[in-house]
Amino acid sequence: MSEVQKIVFVQPLTGFKGASYWDCLGVGYIISYIKASGFPGEIEFYSGAFDSDETIVEACSDADMVGFSCTSPQMKHALKLAGEIKGLNPKCRVVIGGWHATALPVETALHPNVDHVVVGEGEEGMLRLVNGETNDNIIYSEPVKNLDMLPWPDRETIKVERHIETAYRENGERITSVEASRGCAFRCSFCSEHLKTHGKVRRRTPKLVVDEIEYLANKYNLDLIKFVDAEINSSIAWLNNLCDELIERRIPVELGANFHAAFATRELFQKMKKAGFREIWIGCESGSPRILKEVRKGVTVEQIKNVFKWSGEAGLIRRAYFMCGFPTETKEDVEQTFKLAEEIKADVYGMTILMPFPGTEIYNQFKDELNIMNWDFSVCDEYSNPYWFTVNFSNQDLKEIQQKFTEKFKDKLCYRLDRKRFY
Helix, strand or coil: CCCCCEEEEEECCCCCCCCCCCCCHHHHHHHHHHHHCCCCCEEEEEECCCCCHHHHHHHCCCCCEEEEECCHHHHHHHHHHHHHHHHHCCCCEEEEECHHHHHCHHHHHCCCCCCEEEECCHHHHHHHHHCCCCCCCEEECCCCCCHHHCCCCCCCCCCHHHHHHHHHHHHCCCEEEECCEECCCCCCCCCCHHHHHCCCCEECCHHHHHHHHHHHHHHHCCCEEEECCCCCCCCHHHHHHHHHHHHHHCCCCEEEEECCCCCCCHHHHHHHHHHCEEEEEEEEECCCHHHHHHCCCCCCHHHHHHHHHHHHHCCCEEEEEEEECCCCCCHHHHHHHHHHHHHHCCCEEEEEECCCCCCCHHHHHHCCCCCHHHCCHHHCCCCCCCCCCCCCCCHHHHHHHHHHHHHHCCCCECHHHHCCCCC
8 A cells, every 4th residue: 555645746937937827737637647546645736836935845844745747947946846845854755757857867866856757648657656556766657548548637736727817817818728639740859749758649539628628618717728739730630520529519718729730721720710729839940941851840831831821811820930040050041931931921920949958859969069968957948048059050149030030020929029928
């Protein structure tokens, strides 16, 4: 029998304001999975975006286990909290999971205040740890094969209402998120998605997804639901079925999702609009065919143009994300990016600066040369970092390219660039 009677999950802060306002859906899934197993103890959740360090540490003073879910920018705060918790409650076992731990399990496990590292999707591994079935320092958690078997995320425990209220305060809309699939059909060199999901795309049954959407819309009086999927359209047939279910049930809430430009038809966008989709978010990345091929984006410039044309005809709001700072990117490549950005006439624009986070192919390529492990990830995100440079551009050059893009599209910027939009 497990000796664990109280678990506290923590969503640490990053170094930039507003970054943790997304609800912690992954932890919500782990909590509901543990509860569904019959766990008799107490489970609490705290977020650095809303709770002070003192509140979090005090809540862990009598905990048997504390679980942190971390990206690389969140690790600094997580380890600080872990040290304070261990000082107050030495017997408490600290568990680190999430993207950073999955990318660097050995390095994470070596920290003196870390007892366990869960690698991959956390449900299966965390439950084995809680049940006392393993006491390994590094626990490899298998991807969930059948997403339909997962209980819905425990949104009450992760206090999702706080995130919804923040969205309303910042943007005038009540917004939350839902997950319809896990995995990505691609393996871009700047992304680490494949580490957790092993490149396997698994999708929930459309009816079950719409059941959850309907429940959320009614319970929380929502204006918008965001899909957290890597891309909503890796299977056009599945997305068509989802739209059919949404059209039949006519749920009074709007939807938004990531969309990959490689999988699209004009008719699909018409159906998505009818089904309640308000907007799509498209990672264009570059206007240079050479760069798109080099980073294995899996899309052509022509496909990107078609997607913006067809989705615009359907009346969808189209958000375009571009990036600068690819390792071999030249001035000519950047000029092609600006040219494409103008041509597609998106409704919302964003430009990020490449950040080689652990787990990405670019990190592996440059980690030793640039000593990336010693960078302070807490001051880095996809929009800004003080470190990255390329053979052709200094870090300041990249910031100036981003600033030029920002000025060019200043009336159509995403939230992180103009600080006016929440999501």
